[in-house]
Amino acid sequence: MTWSIRVLDPRTDPEPAGWAAFLEAQQAPLTWDYGLLCTESRPSRSPYLLTVVTDGADIVAAVLAMVCRPTSSSAPGPVDGPARWGPRWLEVQHAWLSAYPAWLFAEGLDVAARREILRRFERAACRRTGPGCLGVVYRAIPPDDAGLVSGRGRLVREINPTLVLENTFGDLDDWLASLSRNRRSSLRGQIRKIAADPGLVVRAGTARDDLDPAELAAMLRAHRETKGPVKFDQRGPVTAEYLGELVGRPDVVTTTYHDDGGRLLAFTDLLDHPVMPLHQHWAALPPGDGRPKHLYFDVVVRGVRHMIENNRKFLSLGRGVTDLKTSLGFTPSPMLGVVVPRPVTRW
Missing domain, CATH: 3.40.630.30 (Gcn5-related N-acetyltransferase (GNAT))
Structure with a gap:
């Protein structure tokens, strides 16, 4: 060669x-x-x-x-x-x-x-x-x-394993219908509750220039600290500079949750891809600090909707919390x- x-x-x-x-x-x-x-x-x-x-x-x-x-x-x-x-x-x-x-x-x-x-x-x-x-x-x-x-x-x-959802759905209701009765019912209730919450401001979009990358990095760092150290993890922290470049891209969908006073409660970024978009970062204040529960489920709903509406073949939620993600229809990939x-x- x-x-x-x-x-x-x-x-x-x-x-x-x-x-x-x-x-x-x-x-x-x-x-x-x-x-x-x-x-x-x-x-x-x-x-x-x-x-x-x-x-x-x-x-x-x-x-x-x-x-x-x-x-x-x-x-x-x-x-x-x-x-x-x-x-x-x-x-x-x-x-x-x-x-x-x-x-x-x-x-x-x-x-x-x-x-x-x-x-x-x-x-x-x-x-x-x-x-x-x-x-x-x-x-x-x-x-x-x-x-x-x-x-x-x-x-x-x-x-x-990593958790992946295959797109076999015509719309979001098809995906919900594929889940267990209890999970389907709880998701529908959470979707309604988040949409009706007057104290919650949800914004999603690409090429976001309205965010403070230092605030995002600090929230992500604090969120990870609450989970404790990951065994054998040699990765460095995600910096404000990196997040600033990432959320400013046209192929990254960043979703933020603020209260009506402008305080950041949670955020996530979805890396778009022609075959398999991937949720990369998720961070939130602890529920005791005033953020609504179950925002993570709203993140998953939005990701599934993105996959279906943009005709992507798969959606990845990465690794970890396998039982929760399988209850949402995601399949563990060894x-x-x-x-x-x-x-x-x-x-």
Whole structure:
């Protein structure tokens, strides 16, 4: 094969030629945008490395990995310099996009080519990460793709599934009719209650420029703190700068809930996609702080309506709270994690 492989730091390296066209051809989720990768990675304790594979002048594959290290520090993580000699590892994941594996392949690449590209990625990215690199961890791999990264010396384990709803509905009532009687009744009541609440102001739209990104980031941070730490989570916080760029995009639907005094009660963003939109962020004040209960269910209703009205094939709610999401008709899609120790990457 005549592939050329480059391992880029989006914070410092320029966008590779043809990147936008490659993303469009692959119908890549919007968070692969190079500017967003840079903004997300810049303050992160686990910054991204983007491995780009070209065949001549054409990009044919890309793999995104976080450079992780055993520290509790929230300071921006180094990629180069003396840190290359300390213990660290690569996590192949898109930090807040659990419904998709963190790689993209051109349509013409067969399974053997994709597997070989991932082996070459492992070797190149580990070299860039340094002598202290312990290996590679693949997160959120669909079982159908497990053969690309499994093999001798590679540890494969099932992880929490992602929750996906297939669009088989003519309208919102069709979806409601597919749910249990109790869930259907409670959702209809909540929809009526939210619509009739004079103290609740709901706004939804794309390219929002009426929001304070710092306020959104603070609410998201506080919301996550109430849930407690996530085991083995090396992701950094979502910053105001990143949220400001995200909610200002024309392909992101941001829904906000304020009281009649203008206080932000909750917000969510839906990343649109021609096949599977995904709810990325959700945050709210605790119910004891004066926000109405059940706003999350309104978020789901709005997402399902978006899927149906825009003729999308699926809707993803990401991972977590599986029982709740299955009661709303979402199906758990199994996901695997694969650990590849550094010596194995050389085989």
